Amino acid sequence: xxxxxxxxxxxxxxxxxxxxxxxxxxxxxxxxxxxxxxxxxxxxxxxxxxxxxxxxxxxxxxxxxxxxxxxxxxxxxxxxxxxxxxxxxxxxxxxxxxxxxxxxxxxxxxxxxxxxxxxxxxxxxxxxxxxxxxxxxxxxxxxxxxxxxxxxxxxxxxxxxxxxxxxxxxxxxxxxxxxxxxxxxxxxxxxxxxxxxxxxxxxxxxxxxxxxxxxxxxxxxxxxxxxxxxxxxxxxxxxxxxxxxxxxxxx
Ligand SMILES: C[S@@+](CC[C@H](N)C(=O)[O-])C[C@H]1O[C@@H](n2cnc3c(N)ncnc32)[C@H](O)[C@@H]1O
Numbered sequence: 001x002x003x004x005x006x007x008x009x010x011x012x013x014x015x016x017x018x019x020x021x022x023x024x025x026x027x028x029x030x031x032x033x034x035x036x037x038x039x040x041x042x043x044x045x046x047x048x049x050x051x052x053x054x055x056x057x058x059x060x061x062x063x064x065x066x067x068x069x070x071x072x073x074x075x076x077x078x079x080x081x082x083x084x085x086x087x088x089x090x091x092x093x094x095x096x097x098x099x100x101x102x103x104x105x106x107x108x109x110x111x112x113x114x115x116x117x118x119x120x121x122x123x124x125x126x127x128x129x130x131x132x133x134x135x136x137x138x139x140x141x142x143x144x145x146x147x148x149x150x151x152x153x154x155x156x157x158x159x160x161x162x163x164x165x166x167x168x169x170x171x172x173x174x175x176x177x178x179x180x181x182x183x184x185x186x187x188x189x190x191x192x193x194x195x196x197x198x199x200x201x202x203x204x205x206x207x208x209x210x211x212x213x214x215x216x217x218x219x220x221x222x223x224x225x226x227x228x229x230x231x232x233x234x235x236x237x238x239x240x241x242x243x244x245x246x247x248x249x250x251x
Contacts, residue, residue, distance in 0.1 A: 021039070021043050023039065044058065046058035046061050046223050049061070050088070054091075055088045055091055055092070056086040056087045056088045056091060057086055057087075057088040058088070058223060059088045059089060059155060059223075060088030060089065060091060060092050061221070061222075061223035062089075062155075062221045062223045062224055062232070063088070063089045063092050063093070063153065063155075063193070064092050064223075065221035065222060065223055066193060066219060066221055066232060066234055067092070067096060069219070069221075069234075070191070070217075070234050070236055072150070072151050072191035072193070072234075072236065073092070073093055073096035073097050073151065074096070074097065074109075074150075075096075075097060075098040075103055075106035075107045075108075075109060076097065076098065076106070076107025076108060076109050077096075077097040077109045077110075077150040077151055078097075078109060078110045078112075078145070078147065078148070078149045078150050078151070079093045079097055079109065079110065079111045079112070079149065079150065079151040079152075079153065080112050080113075080114075080141060080145060080149050080151070080152045080153070080181075080185070081093060081111065081112065081113040081114070081125075081153055081154075081155075082113075082114055082132055082152070082153070082154035082155070082156050082178050082181070083114075083115055083116075083132070083154055083155050083156030083157065083174070084113030084114060084115045084119060084125075084127065084155070085115035085116075085117040085118075085119045086117075086119060086120070087113070087119050087120065087122050087125070087127075089113075089153060089155055090111055090113045090119075090122050090125040090127065091122055091125075093109075093111045093125070093151075093153075094111050094122060094123070094124035094125050096109075097109025097110070097111060099111045099124035099125065100123060100124040110126075110145075111124060111125040111126070112125070112126045112127075112128075112141070112144055112145055113125055113126070113127040113128070114127070114128050114129070114130045114132060114137075114141060115127070115129065115130070116129070116130070116131050116132075117129065126144065128140075128141075128144060132156065132174070132177055132178075132181075133173060133174070133177055138177075138180070138181050138184065141181065141185075142184070142185060145185065148185055148186065148187045148190075149182075149185045149186055149187065149190065150186070150187055150189075150190050150191065151190060151191045151192075151193070152178065152181060152182035152185065152186060152190070152191075152192050152193075153191075153192075153193040153194070154174065154175065154178035154193070154194040154195060155194075155195050156174040156175075156178065156194075156195065157171065157174070157195060157230075158170040158171065158174065168197065171195075171196075171197055172197070172202060175194050175195070175196055175202075175205065175233075176205065178192075178194050179192065179194065179205060179208070179209070182238075183212065183241065186238040187238070188238055188239065188240040189237060189238060190238040191234070191235065191236045191237075191238070192209070192213065192233070192234075192235040192238070193232060193233070193234050193235075194232065194233050195230050195231075195232055196218070196230075196231055196232065196233050197229060197230075197231070198229035198230070198231060205233075206233075209233065209235045211242060212235070212238060212239055212242055213235035213236060213237050213238055213239065214236060214237025214239065215235070215236045215237055216233065216234075216235045217233070217234045217235075217236075218231055218232070218233055218234075219231065219232050219233075219234055220232070
């Protein structure tokens with residue numbers, strides 16, 4: 001890519017100016033969807049920034065931006081990261097909760113990540129390969145955690161099946177499983193962060209979160225692509241298990 005001095009990365013600078021977006025030629029055997037994906041990656045400032053700053057993916061900036069606003073990844077916090085591959089959120093959490101004990105005089109936190117896929121090791125994080133929807137998965141994670149959590153965060157997303165209805169049900173199942181787990185392991189005052197569908201968490205889920213947390217916000221951080229329907233629910237101030245727990249257990 002040729003970059004004009006002073007130009008903004010990946011943006012056309014207006015009328016009559018050269019279009020500085022990287023264009024990818026359609027190579028033999030490359031599908032149009034791959035060409036468009038590659039073009040978007042090459043022109044995405046967050047992708048470039050992740051490479052520069054040593055994060056495993058642009059997703060890292062979503063949790064950074066959410067935490068900058070809601071401040072839940074504090075030194076000493078115990079964090080569970082559901083759907084953590086390739087590891088951007090874990091990298092951010094390790095730094096912010098001081099999981100490596102590098103911030104002298106500050107409490108040392110813990111980061112536990114799980115994913116269907118294998119994840120290359122991340123210093124300061126404990127990572128396990130696991131299908132979180134499989135039988136007994138929550139008990140396994142509780143065992144690995146060995147105590148309560150301050151933050152449960154989920155960026156879990158199933159690979160698209162190409163069928164809208166099926167994809168919708170899968171996303172709902174993943175958020176519900178993450179929320180049920182959060183109700184079980186969070187300390188009072190704890191935080192639950194999860195990727196949800198456009199429009200925020202489903203109505204029932206939203207109501208349940210509102211009963212159990214002091215504040216529930218539906219947020220689209222700047223790093224989340226505007227053409228993606230993803231949003232995040234950030235529920236802070238967990239009130240501890242409530243009388244309507246039986247209902248939560250059925251999530
Ligand atoms: C968008 S990626 C997560 C990116 C991650 N937050 C990061 O910063 O690198 C979604 C992940 O959810 C995982 N996932 C989907 N279904 C899952 C399940 N049932 N159990 C565990 N992980 C799951 C996928 O394997 C995928 O790695």
